[in-house]
Amino acid sequence: MKIQAGITRRSRTWEQLLRREGLPWRTVHLATGEGLADCSVLIVTHQLDASECDIVEDYLRSGGALLASARHVVGVGGTGVRREPLHYLASDGDGVFTTVRIVDLGTQGDIPREANHLRTHQHHHAVFAGSLLGGPAVLLPFDVQRVLADTRSVYKAFYVHRDRLPTERVSMVSRGEVFQLCHHALEYLHHRRSLPYVHLWYYPGTSPNVLAFRIDTDGAPRYDIDELYDVLNNAGVPGTWFLDVASHEPWLPHFATMMGQEFALHCYEHRIEPDPDRQEAQWARALAMMRLAGLAPLGMAVPFGTWTTGLGGVIDRLGLVYSSEFSYAYDTVPLVPEDLEHAYRTLQVPIHPVSIGSLRRTGATSQQMIEYYRSTIDAHMARNIPLLFYHHPSHRHWDVVDALLEHALLQDVPGVLMGDFAFWWLARARLNVQFDIRESVLQVVNAAAAANARVGIRVSLSATQTLLLPSSETVLLDSRESTVRKIPYVPDDLRRIREPDPRRMLGDLYTRMLRRLK
Ligand SMILES: [Zn+2]
Missing domain, CATH: 3.20.20.370 (Glycoside hydrolase/deacetylase)
Incomplete structure (x- = not known):
């Protein structure tokens, strides 16, 4: 089985997101079903018509995994959406989206009726992650392509344990959090298919960070x-x-x-x-x-x-x-x-x-x-x-x-x-690596090019077990010692940073004035 995403239409935004994630992708043709069997997860990038919905339903019934904006797949498996303003999504220590904190969106949301994960600013569940017609699915309350194209910037507060929060003028949409959200969705969907989730690592070699x-x-x-x-x-x-x-x-x-x-x-x-x-x-x-x-x-x-x-x-x-x-x-x-x-x-x-x-x-x-x-x-x-x-x-x-x-x-x-x-990073982005899993053997196509570019591979075996490896053509997953992933701590009072605070707003106004005068 290839570890690869199938996208339903070319999408500059999704392609860049997958390249950053280090997950190979191809386009699939829903009308003919061509390419579907070649993908470990299907990403819907456009509004489906009735016959495309039927094909996606068959795909889910055969155990395929689906990631989509809920609005794009309305009707699939009887799903529906509810339109409401979506300032942000917040985590209260979610078991699937473990590293997500607050995803600022500032948009109109289409909340899946069956939502059961993360919450909106109004404390409603916002994301669906679970089984749909027998296949695993993650339905998002927004279109990733639209929110990532939003170039507005605003003053935002950042979390500290203290009363007074630091602020800075930053992007309205928290692109980093959207990335984390999609990462977890892809990981979850593979695990639910009993597949390891494999992607290029984000840092040189097997360094944990830079x-x-x-x-x-x-x-x-x-x-x-x-x-x-x-x-x-x-x-x-x-x-x-x-x-x-x-x-x-x-x-x-x-x-x-x-x-x-x-x-x-x-x-x-x-x-x-x-x-x-x-x-x-x-x-x-x-x-x-x-x-x-x-x-x-x-x-x-x-x-x-x-x-x-x-x-x-x-x-x-x-x-x-x-x-x-x-x-x-x-x-x-x-x-x-x-x-x-x-x-x-x-x-x-x-x-x-x-x-x-x-x-x-x-x-x-x-x-x-x-x-x-x-x-x-x-x-x-x-x-x-x-x-x-x-x-x-x-x-x-x-x-x-x-x-x-x-x-x-x-x-x-x-x-x-x-x-x-x-x-x-630019050399990593040019790599064309493919992952193939058979039993517990991972084959990596173009592993030598990745190794030359000092790009390693991360294999996520379960919600807690991960391998970080240098690139090589064949990896016997059984023979490797996995590390236990720490579940990140999410502060209880995280939402405090999005509550209006007149003193902070005054401070931001003052900063803005100073910067104009400078
Ligand atoms: Zn400066």
């Missing part, structure tokens, strides 16, 4: 930059520095003397130009100055993490390898931005959007900041979210930076440059 530290220099004086460079060197973690070029213009060549670091573009002047052409000219000028100073920028991070469709176009024209803006995505593996019309070119390498500066605005002490990063790192490890954090040198707090790096390194993860991780 650690990267991004620095937005934001007008920092040279002594703060040198001190942070020492902190990083002492920890043995290379820094990826995004330069506020105009501020450092007189001593730009100094950066070229810092060893083992990566230098990328933050801005020329620290503001967003309303006119895209002027913005492009500014950034192109800053890149030219960096190159003249002996630096070789591969990436950029727009001030304030801003990403809009207009800026996405400007970034693409700069010809860089990657950019990093949490207004498009945060806390997830890399992805290429897309909207309803098209996909962009430049890879996004998302980070965790809460910086020491954001915590400082809430009045947190150093010890509270350290606790925040420790618990965030633990949660990211359990949820397989990259450990990518950022800092501004003039905010100092070297004790917090040091504790953050130390805690991440305790997890046995390599410190990487963001550019190196981007290159590794």
Whole structure:
């Protein structure tokens, strides 16, 4: 049996999601049934007509597994939907979607009538996971393609144990959580068919994760930059520095003397130009100055993490390898931005959007900041979210930076440059690997290419047992020692972060004003 998804129609969004997940896919033709038998799971990507519904029903009766937006498969097995606003989905410690916390959607939902997992902001069950006509099915209350094309950004609060929550302007849709949701759906559907779930691993080799530290220099004086460079060197973690070029213009060549670091573009002047052409000219000028100073920028991070469709176009024209803006995505593996019309070119390498500066605005002490990063790192490890954090040198707090790096390194993860991780990810995305399972033998087609690219394989045997392996052509699953997966902790009072708080709203308004003036 091939471990492979079948999609009912070409879909840029689903194809990218599956490529990121590392699960092979093909298109299937529902009208003829061609390709269906070749797939371990069927993903419906369009609204089915009556005869297509019949074919999907037969497929489920034969034990096939189905993942779909509930609306697209209305009528299959007598299912129905109820339309209602869907601000977010929340987990109360779900047994199937174990790593999902809050999936912000901000859309109209189509809640499956039989929903029995996760809950809407109104506390109604939102997702169906169970048996439909004898086959396993997961029905989602939204269309993955539509929500992932939503490019709005908003101020959001992030969870801390303390009363005052840090906030940042980030993407409206939590793309990372949608990814986690789909990952668990695919895993669950394979397990329910008594199949192992196999996909390419998200990090180089068999490393459990990666650690990267991004620095937005934001007008920092040279002594703060040198001190942070020492902190990083002492920890043995290379820094990826995004330069506020105009501020450092007189001593730009100094950066070229810092060893083992990566230098990328933050801005020329620290503001967003309303006119895209002027913005492009500014950034192109800053890149030219960096190159003249002996630096070789591969990436950029727009001030304030801003990403809009207009800026996405400007970034693409700069010809860089990657950019990093949490207004498009945060806390997830890399992805290429897309909207309803098209996909962009430049890879996004998302980070965790809460910086020491954001915590400082809430009045947190150093010890509270350290606790925040420790618990965030633990949660990211359990949820397989990259450990990518950022800092501004003039905010100092070297004790917090040091504790953050130390805690991440305790997890046995390599410190990487963001550019190196981007290159590794792009090579992973080019692989064309196939998985075939017979009894307990896994055959991997093109395993050598994956091994060359340092891409490993994750085999999920059950809800708790997982194998993480280097790529090889034949794997005897019985002969491997599996590791027991930790069930991530979900805080009881998680929904607190989506409750309106006038004090926080005032704070966000103030931040917005400051950023305009800057
Ligand atoms: Zn900045």
